[in-house]
Amino acid sequence: MLEKRIFKPDRMTWKERWHGILSSEKIDRIPMHHFVLGFCAKNVGYPIVTMYKDPEKSFQAQLQTLEQYGFDGGPNYGYASFGGWEFGGEIKFPVGDFEQAPSHTKFPVQTKEDAERLLLPNIFKAGSVPNAMAFSKLQEKYGTPISLVIGGNFTIAGNICPVETLCRWTLREPELAHKLLRLATDFSLLLVRYWVDTFGAERVIPNIWEPLSSNDVISPTQFKKFALPYLNETGEKMLAMGIKHIFYHICGEQNLNLPYWAQLRMGNPGLVSVGNQVDLSTAINYFGDNNIIIGNIEPSLIQIGTPQQVYEECKKSIEKAKYSPRGFMLMSGCELPPMTPSYNVYIMRKAIDDFGWYE
């Protein structure tokens, strides 16, 4: 791996490559998509909490890190526990040595009565929304894609109340589960409307992160009943607002849910990111005709694997997905771990240089 020290020169800027793949035009090479938050903080010398509390520093840290490693796409703001704070609960920002992202300290809904009383929050002031809006204004200023990270409907509901409670309600009190899912859906749509009104539908790419509906938690039958209808409604209404592309991060073990995910319209093209649990060939079969496939190097491998192991995994992924009908972007299967050795990130880019060119 050490013979060659200079990458082949790109024939496109990252913005040209990004717009090219979204427009289904020929691009020079596979893009290296980013899912990097805490890693950027470490990279530029900030504590991880900066990424979530300080939009300006978060944006700059990402911009610098994306430039340094040659990532494609722009900075992003979001976290997987989205929904709890926004509906009136409390979260803890990551400050400890082993903390990665904000986590719940108090759920807004603990009991049936809490659920029955729960109302939509003021979307302009809810939890992280002001920070997310400040961040998106920086995206607009710098001409990077304007993303809005929201949870999948089931994930938001599972952040409003403890996921164990939501799980029990899916079987014992389904009307309460549906009540939370309804609120999660209405909240998501109001947020997307807020972003569309502020930046224009064509520029906004909603990011739907949906770990809690994985088969690590619920069955495909429960997915069909409690996740799919709300995901479908949210997606269709976003597309009706004029959104062109939706980014779905289908996180975790989702193999049994894939036939249902494949029923969703995700834009033209949509963007589908899968974890290492879903084989890329499987993802292409389900989503490749209409969507860009993104993924799926195992994050813990990138963090603790040898450069050679990371290189081999990237090579395999590129070979599997390079010619996916609507394109492929190499990415970690979930957030790049903040403590990842920087050489392993370089190696991902190197694998693209060695195997990812379109001639």
Next chain:
Amino acid sequence: MANEQRTLEILKGLRDAVVSMDENTVKELSELALEEGVDAYDAVTEGLAKAMDRVGELYSNKEYFVPEILLASDALYAGLAILQPHIRIRTGAEKKSLLLGVVEGDVHDIGKNLVKIMFEAAGWDVHDLGVDVKLPIFGEEQARQKADVVGISALMTTSMLAIPRAIELVKAHDPDVAILVGGAPLNRELATRYGADGYAKCAGEVVKEAQAMLERVKNRKKML
């Protein structure tokens, strides 16, 4: 006093009711077992606990998921609340114990809670340290509890980095204890690399893995 056939009927009823998550029937059958003189210990071990073995299998086979395990465990605990006060202490097999926690920096407790359920169903004493457990606590608590097994988990790729340190601290207090780890970013190879004695991929197989691990550790000690 219930005859053997009647006892078997009640035990089967308890098993079926737990597996089908029918808490009310578990309560009724637990009361009935006591009324009809079924040994409370048998009702727990041959009824409730056996049912959770089946629930664990269904979970491992992806026929049951988290909601089903939780409701089956609700039924289990409802039965235990009725039957346990009537169990006469038995000599013989010693009750095993587990010290359990999620490492510092990680508040994800659903996997840990499922593991707790499966061990309690199998008759183990579980000392649950909760989530976001400061690493020295694992060692200090083990020094106090002297549990047979210490279970440590992490869900995040960042918090998983705390596991080898937690193992080191436990072993410093109790070098012979068997340590079992689990959580989404881990695998068996990594568990071994971190110094753990065992790894469980999911809650459905965790008790079996712990028992196999204890055997391995016992044999290892014999060889030394």
